[in-house]
Amino acid sequence: MTVYESWDAARGAEIIAEHAQLEGATLVILHALQEAFGYVPEPAIPMIASALNLSRAEVHGTFTFYHDFRHKPAGRHVLKLCRAEACQAAGGAALAARAESKLGVSLGNTTPDDRVTLEPIYCLGLCATAPSAMFDGRLVGRLDEARIDALVAEAQR
Amino acid sequence: MRLRVFIARDAGAVAVGADDVASKLEQASAKRGVPIEIVRTGSRGLYWLEPMVEVATPKGRLAFGPVSVTDVASVLEAILADGPHAIRLGIAEEIPWLKRQTRLTFARCGVIDPRSLADYRAHEGYRGLEHALTLTSDGILADVTASGLRGRGGAGFPTGIKWKTVAQTSAEQKYIVCNADEGDSGTFADRMIMEGDPFVVIEGMTIAGIAVGATKGYIYIRSEYPHAVEAMNAAITAARRGGHLGSRICGSRHSFDLEVRVGAGAYVCGEETSLLESLEGRRGIVRAKPPLPAHHGLFGKPTVINNVLSFAAIPFILAGGAKTYADFGTGRSRGTMPIQLAGNVKYGGLFETAFGMTLGELVDDVGGGSLTGRPVRAVQVGGPLGAYFPRALFDTPFDYEAFAARDGLIGHGGIVVFDDTVDMAKQARFAMEFCAIESCGKCTPCRIGSTRGAETIDKIRAGERVGENIALVEDLCNTMKFGSLCALGGFTPYPVMSALKHFREDFGPAPTRLQAAE
Numbered sequence: 144m145t146v147y148e149s150w151d152a153a154r155g156a157e158i159i160a161e162h163a164q165l166e167g168a169t170l171v172i173l174h175a176l177q178e179a180f181g182y183v184p185e186p187a188i189p190m191i192a193s194a195l196n197l198s199r200a201e202v203h204g205t206f207t208f209y210h211d212f213r214h215k216p217a218g219r220h221v222l223k224l225c226r227a228e229a230c231q232a233a234g235g236a237a238l239a240a241r242a243e244s245k246l247g248v249s250l251g252n253t254t255p256d257d258r259v260t261l262e263p264i265y266c267l268g269l270c271a272t273a274p275s276a277m278f279d280g281r282l283v284g285r286l287d288e289a290r291i292d293a294l295v296a297e298a299q300r
Numbered sequence: 301m302r303l304r305v306f307i308a309r310d311a312g313a314v315a316v317g318a319d320d321v322a323s324k325l326e327q328a329s330a331k332r333g334v335p336i337e338i339v340r341t342g343s344r345g346l347y348w349l350e351p352m353v354e355v356a357t358p359k360g361r362l363a364f365g366p367v368s369v370t371d372v373a374s375v376l377e378a379i380l381a382d383g384p385h386a387i388r389l390g391i392a393e394e395i396p397w398l399k400r401q402t403r404l405t406f407a408r409c410g411v412i413d414p415r416s417l418a419d420y421r422a423h424e425g426y427r428g429l430e431h432a433l434t435l436t437s438d439g440i441l442a443d444v445t446a447s448g449l450r451g452r453g454g455a456g457f458p459t460g461i462k463w464k465t466v467a468q469t470s471a472e473q474k475y476i477v478c479n480a481d482e483g484d485s486g487t488f489a490d491r492m493i494m495e496g497d498p499f500v501v502i503e504g505m506t507i508a509g510i511a512v513g514a515t516k517g518y519i520y521i522r523s524e525y526p527h528a529v530e531a532m533n534a535a536i537t538a539a540r541r542g543g544h545l546g547s548r549i550c551g552s553r554h555s556f557d558l559e560v561r562v563g564a565g566a567y568v569c570g571e572e573t574s575l576l577e578s579l580e581g582r583r584g585i586v587r588a589k590p591p592l593p594a595h596h597g598l599f600g601k602p603t604v605i606n607n608v609l610s611f612a613a614i615p616f617i618l619a620g621g622a623k624t625y626a627d628f629g630t631g632r633s634r635g636t637m638p639i640q641l642a643g644n645v646k647y648g649g650l651f652e653t654a655f656g657m658t659l660g661e662l663v664d665d666v667g668g669g670s671l672t673g674r675p676v677r678a679v680q681v682g683g684p685l686g687a688y689f690p691r692a693l694f695d696t697p698f699d700y701e702a703f704a705a706r707d708g709l710i711g712h713g714g715i716v717v718f719d720d721t722v723d724m725a726k727q728a729r730f731a732m733e734f735c736a737i738e739s740c741g742k743c744t745p746c747r748i749g750s751t752r753g754a755e756t757i758d759k760i761r762a763g764e765r766v767g768e769n770i771a772l773v774e775d776l777c778n779t780m781k782f783g784s785l786c787a788l789g790g791f792t793p794y795p796v797m798s799a800l801k802h803f804r805e806d807f808g809p810a811p812t813r814l815q816a817a818e
Contacts, residue, residue: 204582208583272312
């Protein structure tokens with residue numbers, strides 16, 4: 144699991160200033176903020192807009208378009224299961240259902256105790272060692288029931 | 301004796317334990333008192349053999365695989381004694397699956413240390429750029445055109461013509477953009493080359509910059525590929541330090557520099573105009589064409605935008621290989637294609653070969669059929685927007701036109717294998733559902749059509765007025781195909797229509813076929 148800083152406007156401004164000079168900096172800044180805080184805090188949106196001379200609507204539009212950017216912090220662990228075709232062909236659907244039932248949440252949700260966020264992902268490029276997953280940034284291929292169970296157990300610890 | 305061992309740091313190898321094998325081997329050799337050097341390479345692309353361990357011998361690199369952590373000690377003994385082992389594969393280059401390939405683009409992948417500029421240069425790296433620097437812009441364009449290279453992202457547009465269009469524009473700033481948003485399931489060639497031979501991508505982009513007069517390039521890599529991002533950034537830093545990027549590259553009058561940008565999980569950003577919007581910091585909304593990116597691309601400037609594999613093919617072509625490259629292939633599909641075998645397949649991995657092998661040879665012979673051992677029922681070629689092919693069409697040769705003639709596409713060269721347990725109505729529904737999730741929302745057929753399509757297929761699967769609803773889906777596909785602005789809405793009908801056409805028996809209430817197969 145990754146430890147994030149808690150939101151701080153001065154720190155946010157510093158991160159924004161670090162990248163503001165780049166051409167088309169919005170995504171770079173959103174990524175950097177999420178890396179620091181674990182999500183993109185709402186107060187950062189007008190700050191980005193003002194630093195890049197954009198409207199709040201433009202920045203909000205960019206922020207909300209992309210699946211990656213979080214509006215609130217994820218659980219302590221994030222388990223992403225590939226749900227794309229190559230993993231489907233290799234039995235990924237049954238494994239995803241198994242993870243859902245073990246964790247008691249459906250894909251796209253966080254357990255009530257905030258321990259685990261379970262998410263679908265569309266292709267990790269590990270299609271020749273399918274089905275695959277990413278657990279807190281670590282890649283796992285050739286998933287089977289035992290490996291899914293081990294990941295779920297690790298996530299619940 | 302000092303051992304020199306090669307283990308992939310490729311994400312696909314790491315996902316099945318390559319890091320653990322490497323550290324275990326280090327411990328085991330220390331315990332044994334054997335000095336060892338472990339070089340972390342890219343993957344050779346023989347994924348069913350990963351993690352592969354190769355050791356340098358006078359006869360070549362001796363390979364073992366797949367090596368699990370528990371095998372490490374015995375593999376080390378077999379290496380030291382030059383003795384037999386159950387997973388001893390012989391000399392890597394002699395493994396038939398690798399030997400029968402034609403590796404032009406992937407020649408170095410899995411061989412060299414992707415972090416070492418010196419290693420790249422020692423394996424013919426930067427010969428293409430050196431030659432390009434002796435040519436005029438027209439000379440470079442002539443080589444690219446003569447090679448017959450077509451865009452490897454999927455559309456297959458002739459690369460030489462695209463570059464020439466940008467070269468002929470006049471602007472104070474032009475850009476080179478590498479589309480590394482490899483979102484198609486079943487494809488991983490871009491990831492492999494970026495992780496295993498990143499300098500070849502840099503070299504290809506640099507040559508493009510010189511050819512068209514661009515001084516700045518961007519590589520847009522999807523966020524699902526953190527290893528590729530890291531590898532490209534490390535290579536860019538090394539290339540800059542070595543004078544191969546920056547001002548006056550290799551002592552010439554040309555300047556060119558590169559920057560990696562990371563996507564944010566939007567599949568549609570693999571579409572070139574959507575990618576440009578994203579690079580500019582906006583929502584990845586597709587632009588109408590014309591104007592073409594070649595005239596009005598990134599930040600409104602003339603832009604060459606090509607797939608990773610297109611750029612990676614360039615150094616070989618410019619190093620005097622244009623004619624050799626063109627001599628491979630068939631019809632208007634010249635050169636080689638890195639084909640990716642994925643999904644439920646016995647021998648999954650990357651197989652680079654000249655265009656023209658049949659789909660059946662690729663799936664049954666090279667791929668060895670399904671991993672589960674059940675009959676192969678369908679393969680999807682070209683990603684989520686590609687058609688499903690039944691066995692009856694396995695005689696289709698792998699080239700752009702042959703696939704188009706059978707209402708399919710080769711796309712980025714991915715082949716996903718399904719066995720006979722697949723429910724094709726479910727796959728057709730997924731195609732619509734995926735389009736609905738990923739639609740940028742700009743045009744109606746894609747935005748609304750995909751959702752209505754998924755709903756209608758649900759009705760068919762529930763047995764509700766099956767005939768009428770199938771007719772409705774076909775009509776909807778027609779609207780999406782001709783009324784969408786880009787390939788997302790325009791090509792989603794391929795998987796849907798091919799499933800309907802070739803696997804009609806799956807569309808209806810509770811397929812009886814599955815029960816029959818049990």
